[in-house]
Amino acid sequence: MTTAKFFWYLHRLRAMEPAEIAGRVMEKTRKWNTPTALAEIDSFQLSPPCPLAPPKLDKREAAPITLRDAIAVDASRIRDGDWKLFGWKNANVGTPPRWNHDFLHDAPVPCDIESAKLDHRSLKDGADARCCWEINRWSELVRLAQNAWLNEQPDDARIVQQWLADWCEHNPPALGLQWTSALEVSIRLINFCWIDAIIRACEDPELTAQQDILAQRIVPVHAWWAWRHRSFGSSANNHLIGELAGVVIASSRWPSLTRLGCCGERAWQLLEEQILRQFAPDGGNHEQALHYHLFAWELAWQAAHAAGDLAVAVLPRLRAAARFFVAVSPSAEGWDYGDSDDAIITPFFASRTNAASEWRSWLLSDPGGHSIAFWLKDSPIARRDTNSAAWAHFPDTGHAVLRTNGWMLRADGSPLGLGKIAAHGHLDALHISIWHQDQPLIIDPGTGAYFSGPEIRSQLADGPAHNGPWPTTGRETPRRLGPFLWSEQHPVPCMDITDDQACVLRFASGNSPFVKRTLRQSGDGIEIVDDISCKIAHQVTWQFPPQVIVTPAGDHSFTLRLQNGSEFSIHLASNDPAKMDLLENVVSPRFGQTVTAPALRVTFTNHLKTNIQSV
Numbered sequence: 001m002t003t004a005k006f007f008w009y010l011h012r013l014r015a016m017e018p019a020e021i022a023g024r025v026m027e028k029t030r031k032w033n034t035p036t037a038l039a040e041i042d043s044f045q046l047s048p049p050c051p052l053a054p055p056k057l058d059k060r061e062a063a064p065i066t067l068r069d070a071i072a073v074d075a076s077r078i079r080d081g082d083w084k085l086f087g088w089k090n091a092n093v094g095t096p097p098r099w100n101h102d103f104l105h106d107a108p109v110p111c112d113i114e115s116a117k118l119d120h121r122s123l124k125d126g127a128d129a130r131c132c133w134e135i136n137r138w139s140e141l142v143r144l145a146q147n148a149w150l151n152e153q154p155d156d157a158r159i160v161q162q163w164l165a166d167w168c169e170h171n172p173p174a175l176g177l178q179w180t181s182a183l184e185v186s187i188r189l190i191n192f193c194w195i196d197a198i199i200r201a202c203e204d205p206e207l208t209a210q211q212d213i214l215a216q217r218i219v220p221v222h223a224w225w226a227w228r229h230r231s232f233g234s235s236a237n238n239h240l241i242g243e244l245a246g247v248v249i250a251s252s253r254w255p256s257l258t259r260l261g262c263c264g265e266r267a268w269q270l271l272e273e274q275i276l277r278q279f280a281p282d283g284g285n286h287e288q289a290l291h292y293h294l295f296a297w298e299l300a301w302q303a304a305h306a307a308g309d310l311a312v313a314v315l316p317r318l319r320a321a322a323r324f325f326v327a328v329s330p331s332a333e334g335w336d337y338g339d340s341d342d343a344i345i346t347p348f349f350a351s352r353t354n355a356a357s358e359w360r361s362w363l364l365s366d367p368g369g370h371s372i373a374f375w376l377k378d379s380p381i382a383r384r385d386t387n388s389a390a391w392a393h394f395p396d397t398g399h400a401v402l403r404t405n406g407w408m409l410r411a412d413g414s415p416l417g418l419g420k421i422a423a424h425g426h427l428d429a430l431h432i433s434i435w436h437q438d439q440p441l442i443i444d445p446g447t448g449a450y451f452s453g454p455e456i457r458s459q460l461a462d463g464p465a466h467n468g469p470w471p472t473t474g475r476e477t478p479r480r481l482g483p484f485l486w487s488e489q490h491p492v493p494c495m496d497i498t499d500d501q502a503c504v505l506r507f508a509s510g511n512s513p514f515v516k517r518t519l520r521q522s523g524d525g526i527e528i529v530d531d532i533s534c535k536i537a538h539q540v541t542w543q544f545p546p547q548v549i550v551t552p553a554g555d556h557s558f559t560l561r562l563q564n565g566s567e568f569s570i571h572l573a574s575n576d577p578a579k580m581d582l583l584e585n586v587v588s589p590r591f592g593q594t595v596t597a598p599a600l601r602v603t604f605t606n607h608l609k610t611n612i613q614s615v
Contacts, residue, residue: 015234015420015485034116038173041224046216047256054252054306055197058374063150067371070350075147075156078140085134086342087353088590096166097135100176102127104134104592105452111176120180121451121483128452130341131592132177133184136167138191139347145198146347154207157199161210164195164218173221182229183239186246187345189222190302193249194346215254223250223262234421237287238296241278244271245303252306268307275300275314278418283317283324284397288417289338289424290329294359297321298345301380315380322381326363327392328401329356330408332438335545335589337412337431339424339461340447342591348375391497398495400503406614407521408435412468413495413505416478416486423484426461429493430468430505430517434526436614439562440545442467443597446588451483453594460588469530469538471511472603511536525613532606539603542570542610543585546597550582558582558600559615567615572602579603 077083081095083103091103100111107127110118120129141160148157171178178184192215199211223246230243244267251257251264258264278286278296285293300318304311334340334356349358350371362369362376365383373379387403394400398414410433417425426444434442445465448456458480463470479487494506502520514533519526532538544550549561553569556578560568572578583599602608 017233034174037224037228038221041173041220041260044220044260045256046220046254048212049196049200049215049253050255054249054302055194055375057149057197057201058377060150060201063374064370067350067374068150070371071143071147072151074140074143074347075151075153078144079156079159083135083140084352085131086591086593087355088342088593093135096163099136099167099170099178100132102131102452104128104131104449109177111170111178113176115174115176115179118177118180120177123177123451126452128449128592129177129180130450131452133181136171136178136184137187137345138164138167138195139344142191142194142198143347145195149198149201154202154204157202157204157207158210160195160199161207161214164192164214168217173225179225181239182226182231183242185222185229186226186243189219189226189246189250190299191346192218192222193253196253219250219254220257220260223247223254223257224260227260227262227267234419236274237278237418237423238292238299241271241274241296242299244268244274245299248303249306252308264306265310268303268310271300271303271307272311272314275317279317279321280394280396281317281320282394282396283320283322284328284394284399284414285321285324286397286415286418287338287424288397288414288422288426289340290325290334290336291340291342291356292338292424293321294325294329294356295343295345297325298359301376302345305376319380322363322379323384324394324397326360326381326384327394328399328410329360330435330438330440331360332357332435333440333545335433335440335443335446337410337428337433337444338417338426340591341450346375348372390501391503393495393497395495398493400495400497402501402503402521404521405524406437407526408438409433409503409519409521409526411495411503411505411519413493413507415492416489420489421484422478422486422489425486426466427463427478427490428466428468429463429490429507430515431466432517432519432528434612436566436568439564439566441560441562441568441612443543443545443587445543445585447591448586448588448594449592454483456586456588456594457483459586464539464541465543465585467540467542468507469512469515469517469532469540469608472537472539473511475509475511477510512538525611528610528612530604530608530610535605537603537605538608539601540608540610541583541585542600542602543587544598544600546587546589546595548598550598550600552582556580569611569613569615570600571611571613573609573611574602574604575607576605578608 107125144156231240247267349355362372392401400411402409412431416422445460505517507515516531518529551559553559556572558570581601585599587597
């Protein structure tokens, strides 16, 4: 074990309560009898699926032609082994796919080591576990099954079944990377439920018979594993929502799973607790990572459909969470705050590249969401006008959004993240993201990757990568201690909306006794005022998107030219001499993708006013 890994485990242990430590010991003990338990599962007989259980399919004739066409195009390349990973990376994964390979870094991953002895955070040859899991979530197999049914291509259903059988041959239970995460097991289980429903809808006796064999081989062990290895303690974040959702959905479809201890009603009770714990009353998600908000919401919404009447108590919270996502996400290009790994569950959309935008359109009942509507029916929220002269303020989670006069402003006054370790949070307190006419202008720098690029990941999650005022002497806490682990929470910023529609954020820490940021939209522009109560110099780094051209335009002024040709001026004023540096920084538009983009770093003392105007 390396020194860095030793200290990571040490700090992780310090974040645990005594009850969690005891639970970890019990978890290690349970793993000793895994072979015996798996032998018992081999003799378990799965009952036929309940015909009335979700997923429930509409008539194929109701599918929009644009969805049929998109699925046909995707199916053609998927069956040839040409997959698009994370919505941007084209890779030939083979036919059948090489399941135990990281195609982003072209590195193999272990498939013959006991999962309990495999550290998925530290794989050889630069492999990243999340990059390998991307092709093992079976979402592309759902896509092929969709084509088999909607476009009447039964050979694609046969390919799905052949590849699932191949997956089972290469990934026996408890061996290799694919069994190190109960969340990954659960996502496969959820997607298998959709595959099972869609292939059975083809009404082909041969396909149905093969599906019975696959269900027996896949469902019991996946449901049991997700339930037995579900997250707890400080690890109980969106992973636990996903693990419980898989058990709820599978148990609804195959009620006989209760005999394995996978009780759907009990799983729903626990899931209900997590929904209310992780989604705040204002709808925001306490993980403080926008993509994980949508990820956890979809898992919970699919499970709520399966739970039926049991879900009534949490539907208001899920509807609030849907409204939050609509409010804080842009109409077009994202640049999400917090961790973002471009994860999807089930491919309900027409285009993976624009998945988040289609989800937003569906929630707004816009035509752009009609593909999702075919699979999930009506949006859970009523249509509202998202443009307003007033800020939408979410005080429980610390965000505010203004959409007016073609501008979208998103201000972050949030805590670091969920629980002690704040696994998916970034040091983005007081960060502001700005769009104009759906074009990103001031961005969040993104995530990078999880395990394969620790330096870039740490850099993009750190305070100086965001535009909240940051002391040049740095801040001692919180410190990033490794993947998904912070030393502590920082003080919670204060956020107020004034009567004249200014958003005022305040933050205090050891090196910055008092920082105040005031943001307002006026006329054709934006005004941001930063006030610091001490004599320590601070920096603000305005990060622009890639391919923006930044040109000096006189004293303390710059001109920005965006890709679409629109231009903006930035003028800066300080009561003390300010230093201004044009930089080229690394940013991450999508998970695993890094590019350079221009930035303007301003070093000042006491006071800085930034005006951004549309030219």
